[in-house]
Amino acid sequence: MPKIKLSQRTIEIVKEICSTFENNEGELINVLHEAQHKLGYLPAEVQELIANELNMSVAKVYGVVTFYSFFNMIPQGEFPISVCMGTACYVRGAEQILHEIKRQLNIEVGQSTPDGKFSLNCLRCVGACGLAPVVMVGEKVYGRVAPQQIRKIIAEYQEGCVRPERHEM
Amino acid sequence: MDMINLTIDNRPVSVERGTSVLQAASQIGINIPSLCYMKLEDLNIENKPGGCRVCVVEVEGRRNLAPACCTDVSEGMVVKTHSMRAIHARRTVVELILSDHPTDCLKCAKAGNCDLQSLAQYLGIREIHYEGEQSTFREDTSPAIIRELDKCIRCRRCEMMCNEVQSVGALSAINRGFNAVVSPAFEMNLDHSVCTYCGQCVAVCPTGALTEVDNTGAVIRALSNPDKTVIVQTAPAVRAALGEEFGNEPGTLVTGKLAAALRRLGFNYVFDTDFAADLTILEEGTELLNRLTAYLGGDKEVKLPMLTSCCPAWVKFFEHQFPELKDIPSSARSPQQMFGSIAKSYFADKIGVNRKDLVVVSIMPCVAKKYECSREEFSVNGNPDVDFALTTRELAHLINLANIDFKSLPDEDFDQPLGESTGAGVIFGTTGGVIEAAIRTAYEVFTGKKLERLDFTELRGMEGLRRATIDFDGLPIHIGIAHGLGNARKLLEDIQQGKSQFHAIEIMSCPGGCIGGGGQPYHHGDAEILKKRQMAIYREDAGKPIRKSHENPYITKLYEEFLGSPMSEKAHHLLHTEYFDRSKSER
Ligand code: SF4
Ligand code: SF4
Ligand code: SF4
Numbered sequence: 154m155p156k157i158k159l160s161q162r163t164i165e166i167v168k169e170i171c172s173t174f175e176n177n178e179g180e181l182i183n184v185l186h187e188a189q190h191k192l193g194y195l196p197a198e199v200q201e202l203i204a205n206e207l208n209m210s211v212a213k214v215y216g217v218v219t220f221y222s223f224f225n226m227i228p229q230g231e232f233p234i235s236v237c238m239g240t241a242c243y244v245r246g247a248e249q250i251l252h253e254i255k256r257q258l259n260i261e262v263g264q265s266t267p268d269g270k271f272s273l274n275c276l277r278c279v280g281a282c283g284l285a286p287v288v289m290v291g292e293k294v295y296g297r298v299a300p301q302q303i304r305k306i307i308a309e310y311q312e313g314c315v316r317p318e319r320h321e322m
Numbered sequence: 323m324d325m326i327n328l329t330i331d332n333r334p335v336s337v338e339r340g341t342s343v344l345q346a347a348s349q350i351g352i353n354i355p356s357l358c359y360m361k362l363e364d365l366n367i368e369n370k371p372g373g374c375r376v377c378v379v380e381v382e383g384r385r386n387l388a389p390a391c392c393t394d395v396s397e398g399m400v401v402k403t404h405s406m407r408a409i410h411a412r413r414t415v416v417e418l419i420l421s422d423h424p425t426d427c428l429k430c431a432k433a434g435n436c437d438l439q440s441l442a443q444y445l446g447i448r449e450i451h452y453e454g455e456q457s458t459f460r461e462d463t464s465p466a467i468i469r470e471l472d473k474c475i476r477c478r479r480c481e482m483m484c485n486e487v488q489s490v491g492a493l494s495a496i497n498r499g500f501n502a503v504v505s506p507a508f509e510m511n512l513d514h515s516v517c518t519y520c521g522q523c524v525a526v527c528p529t530g531a532l533t534e535v536d537n538t539g540a541v542i543r544a545l546s547n548p549d550k551t552v553i554v555q556t557a558p559a560v561r562a563a564l565g566e567e568f569g570n571e572p573g574t575l576v577t578g579k580l581a582a583a584l585r586r587l588g589f590n591y592v593f594d595t596d597f598a599a600d601l602t603i604l605e606e607g608t609e610l611l612n613r614l615t616a617y618l619g620g621d622k623e624v625k626l627p628m629l630t631s632c633c634p635a636w637v638k639f640f641e642h643q644f645p646e647l648k649d650i651p652s653s654a655r656s657p658q659q660m661f662g663s664i665a666k667s668y669f670a671d672k673i674g675v676n677r678k679d680l681v682v683v684s685i686m687p688c689v690a691k692k693y694e695c696s697r698e699e700f701s702v703n704g705n706p707d708v709d710f711a712l713t714t715r716e717l718a719h720l721i722n723l724a725n726i727d728f729k730s731l732p733d734e735d736f737d738q739p740l741g742e743s744t745g746a747g748v749i750f751g752t753t754g755g756v757i758e759a760a761i762r763t764a765y766e767v768f769t770g771k772k773l774e775r776l777d778f779t780e781l782r783g784m785e786g787l788r789r790a791t792i793d794f795d796g797l798p799i800h801i802g803i804a805h806g807l808g809n810a811r812k813l814l815e816d817i818q819q820g821k822s823q824f825h826a827i828e829i830m831s832c833p834g835g836c837i838g839g840g841g842q843p844y845h846h847g848d849a850e851i852l853k854k855r856q857m858a859i860y861r862e863d864a865g866k867p868i869r870k871s872h873e874n875p876y877i878t879k880l881y882e883e884f885l886g887s888p889m890s891e892k893a894h895h896l897l898h899t900e901y902f903d904r905s906k907s908e909r
């Protein structure tokens with residue numbers, strides 16, 4: 154998991170939200186809701202901060218964040234790219250694919266490109282093992298992807314996009 | 323008492339209000355199959371998520387089957403536990419669970435001990451009528467525990483142990499639906515989390531989803547290498563539990579057979595961790611007396627209470643969660659590590675073997691000991707003081723593998739010089755034992771008087787938190803005892819807030835102490851077994867000719883020939899350690 158450093162302002166916002174809910178563990182969902190509303194998404198560092206403030210384990214916070222699909226852990230790019238890291242894809246070279254995407258977009262897993270177009274994520278098995286290795290862009294599935302194809306796939310999306318709204322962390 | 327009358331399988335039964343149908347049935351000897359449910363009586367440990375539905379029964383007048391583990395009895399209730407309808411539902415539920423479960427039993431570490439496997443056998447599942455998606459979680463290996471979550475049935479027992487009993491918070495249920503599983507935050511590996519490796523999750527996992535790292539292969543390799551001298555030490559709690567693996571009643575002591583079996587496995591020297599436990603008492607007891615004397619002399623800086631430090635899971639716990647208290651525990655290494663350190667210096671010299679050619683194996687009731695021996699500070703130029711730690715379960719497996727008929731083995735003794743021990747060393751295996759052993763020595767050294775009575779029953783028991791005051795010839799010494807890290811947390815919070823009145827505190831991570839360790843034969847939810855092991859430990863102590871660590875003649879000799887005196891510079895170097903602040907290094 155890449156580390157991001159939260160700005161002082163973000164830290165204050167999160168602490169403030171927690172204190173409006175009296176740093177009560179029972180209010181976790183409301184705290185997360187409010188934090189996502191203000192920040193756009195809930196990166197690991199924000200979850201850690203919340204866990205700290207509410208005096209609970211970060212595993213529990215993460216448990217709740219992953220239970221509700223409403224919560225996002227990365228700022229979604231306009232075209233979220235996901236690489237399947239399930240066993241089948243992994244064995245068939247998902248790592249090289251991931252590496253190639255990172256290289257081309259110049260971002261790490263869990264980040265989005267500065268223009269907000271692409272974000273990169275890893276998934277566990279998407280259930281398309283027969284097509285391994287699998288890459289998804291938004292809802293669209295690309296199967297049996299070879300590193301050489303990455304440039305072409307990205308190019309499909311590169312033109313004619315609107316710059317989405319962004320949040321500063 | 324408010325009693326409820328009901329009928330289970332045509333038999334009338336009367337139980338307290340609030341009792342579940344499952345417990346009411348078991349009170350009259352009717353066993354309703356269950357899977358996710360688990361209760362450790364007397365330890366206040368219960369897991370009741372009501373998730374698996376294996377325990378469903380028919381209740382007259384209800385349309386749906388009811389899960390017996392989380393349905394309370396009610397007046398006049400009529401229950402059928404094994405009606406064909408209930409059996410059919412149970413079989414369906416288990417088939418559904420199996421439809422997303424690897425059929426790995428042939429090479430699964432849990433085979434033969436797996437609750438899911440026995441349930442499938444018992445229900446006679448021969449075919450799975452449901453075809454579904456298969457989970458594909460990645461395997462997570464750490465120094466002590468392996469997580470193979472494809473085998474997870476989401477009973478959440480591990481989560482309950484880690485959070486409610488241990489208050490560690492390494493695990494949580496995450497995701498939902500098909501992807502739901504129990505995991506550390508951000509699905510990171512256990513070794514990046516706050517996990518202490520106490521192994522209590524492993525001890526209760528009904529399947530092979532959580533198991534200890536298997537080191538038997540490495541030990542077999544070492545034993546078959548003629549260039550290596552391979553020696554073994556065995557922890558106190560092992561002798562009170564190993565017999566269970568060979569059909570002995572829980573609480574059977576197998577000390578002599580254990581030594582015999584180890585010898586037949588080919589270890590060149592069969593030693594005893596109890597010897598190192600006696601050594602620990604001399605070091606730790608001396609440290610306690612030094613701190614006490616300084617305190618009584620008016621030193622305001624001295625750190626009291628002193629906390630014991632022989633449990634590696636407990637050490638990792640405070641390093642993560644209470645790093646500001648890291649000067650309070652005794653600096654004494656655990657018996658396992660003291661043994662390794664002495665074996666690879668004093669003993670290696672004695673037999674003229676280079677430490678690189680000396681392999682030290684330990685047999686432990688514990689999962690965390692695997693992690694402990696991998697800690698960098700316990701090695702010299704990359705060569706660890708203890709090479710491999712096997713659990714009690716792994717040893718049983720090795721004994722079977724070598725075709726040793728355990729039950730018919732003769733009783734044999736440990737080898738010398740690292741095999742002699744006292745009753746004080748033995749009781750390290752149970753909660754309350756370390757502090758009792760320390761008191762036996764500290765009292766005599768401090769007062770210069772002989773103890774009239776060696777059994778400090780006020781320190782014994784199974785309550786999670788205990789306190790007692792021992793009279794040191796006019797000076798009252800206040801002792802605290804906690805087992806289970808959740809209980810330890812309470813004592814630590816008192817210390818943090820300056821409220822603690824204790825001089826010394828013993829902490830063990832596992833419920834019951836090491837007798838309930840994560841590496842012991844599986845208790846399958848029966849807490850009686852722990853009590854019987856505890857009684858066995860005290861029996862062993864009572865039968866020992868010497869019961870005070872400072873009277874162990876080989877310990878005396880070790881100091882004379884090698885270490886000088888307790889807390890000497892050499893002792894410090896070889897037998898003490900330091901602790902690290904891990905609150906930042908990992909999440
Ligand atoms: S890992 Fe084991 S104990 Fe934990 S939820 Fe899964 S099956 Fe249950
Ligand atoms: S070993 Fe102990 S601390 Fe680690 S996950 Fe299991 S129960 Fe939690
Ligand atoms: S109590 Fe004993 S068995 Fe449990 S973690 Fe500590 S040393 Fe290991």
Ligand code: FES
Nearest residue numbers: 357374375377391
């Ligand atoms: S044992 Fe009752 S629901 Fe699982």
